């Protein structure tokens with residue numbers, strides 16, 4: 001795993017965060033399953049896509065077709081994802097991104113990204129590397145490794161952790177693909193997260 005500190009210019013981090021705040025609670029529970037495609041050479045539609053393009057340069061995945069990105073929003077007392085492989089979930093053939101990566105917006109209790117050395121064809125993990133969430137930290141790892149998020153106590157997530165839920169763990173996840181994953185829309189095509197583009201969400205809508 002490669003970890004880059006002070007990854008993005010702070011004004012960009014601030015603008016991306018303000019755009020995310022405009023979403024309020026939209027798709028909060030589904031945020032890990034609400035992913036978007038950004039083709040190589042795109043003009044960014046909003047600050048979060050600007051951040052994706054800046055992270056792409058750091059990751060160095062130059063020959064990839066594009067980046068799949070999503071917002072990771074979760075409380076570490078009640079994580080919505082288990083350990084997993086990133087893959088083309090709607091594709092017929094099992095495919096993985098070239099590189100997977102996580103940009104952290106804030107520090108939280110626990111919530112470490114944990115990356116094993118287990119690939120889909122191996123029996124079990126021999127090693128586990130962890131990186132704690134810190135503002136403006138960026139972690140990059142091979143796209144075929146088993147990984148997950150640790151809970152508020154720094155353990156493999158299972159049952160809900162009792163007690164105060166603490167701050168929302170906020171990340172921008174970016175996976176770089178040789179070829180576009182199946183049925184992942186661009187932000188414009190998706191029709192969701194309109195608030196990222198600058199308009200406030202109406203209460204009714």
Ligand SMILES: [Fe+2]
Nearest residue numbers: 084085086147
């Ligand atoms: Fe993942």
